[in-house]
Amino acid sequence: MTTSPSPTTSAPPTQLTRALAENDRYAAQFDRSSLPLPPGRKLAVLACMDARLTVEDVLGLRTGDAHIIRNAGGLATEDPIRSLVISQRLLGTEEVIVVEHTGCGMLTFEDGPVRDQIASETGKAVDLPLHPFIDLEANLRAQVERIRAHPWVKNVPVSGVVFDVGTGRLRQIA
Numbered sequence: 001m002t003t004s005p006s007p008t009t010s011a012p013p014t015q016l017t018r019a020l021a022e023n024d025r026y027a028a029q030f031d032r033s034s035l036p037l038p039p040g041r042k043l044a045v046l047a048c049m050d051a052r053l054t055v056e057d058v059l060g061l062r063t064g065d066a067h068i069i070r071n072a073g074g075l076a077t078e079d080p081i082r083s084l085v086i087s088q089r090l091l092g093t094e095e096v097i098v099v100e101h102t103g104c105g106m107l108t109f110e111d112g113p114v115r116d117q118i119a120s121e122t123g124k125a126v127d128l129p130l131h132p133f134i135d136l137e138a139n140l141r142a143q144v145e146r147i148r149a150h151p152w153v154k155n156v157p158v159s160g161v162v163f164d165v166g167t168g169r170l171r172q173i174a
C-alpha cells in the first residue's frame with residue numbers, strides 16, 4: 001500500500017486533477033523559460049483576489065512583466081507591504097498600481113458578525129481582522145496613501161484604479 005498525500009476523508013481533488021491536465025497543455029507550448037527574474041516593466045501591482053479581475057488582461061501585462069500581489073480587497077496590509085519591499089529592494093520595481101473593483105465582496109459583510117460566525121463554527125476565538133470596507137474609493141485612497149507613506153517603501157509613483165466588473169474599464173482614483 002502506498003500512502004496518499006491527500007486527506008483520507010475528503011472527496012477526490014477534482015480541481016487539482018483538472019489543473020494538472022491543463023498544465024500538460026500549457027507546458028507543451030511553454031516558451032518563456034529564459035525570462036529574467038526581475039519584472040521587465042519594473043512594475044508591482046497590488047490587486048483584489050476577485051475571480052472576475054484578471055490583472056494581466058486588464059492591465060495588458062505578459063508573463064515576466066510585473067509582480068502581482070493579491071489578497072481580499074487589494075489591501076496594503078502587512079504581508080503585501082513585505083512583498084512590495086522585496087519587489088522594490090531586491091527586484092528593482094519602480095512603480096506601484098493598486099487595483100480595486102466595483103462589486104467587491106469586501107463591501108458585503110461586517111467584520112464582527114463574520115468573526116462571531118467563524119468562532120461559533122470552530123469553537124476558537126477569531127483574532128483576525130477581516131478588513132471589510134464600506135466606501136470603495138475611500139478605501140482605495142487609503143491603501144495608496146499607506147503605501148506612499150510607508151517608511152520602507154521607495155518614493156516611487158503609486159496609483160489607485162477601480163476596475164468596473166460590468167464594463168471592463170479602469171478609472172483612476174488616486
Ligand SMILES: [Zn+2]
Binds near residue numbers: 048050072073
Ligand atoms: Zn474584491
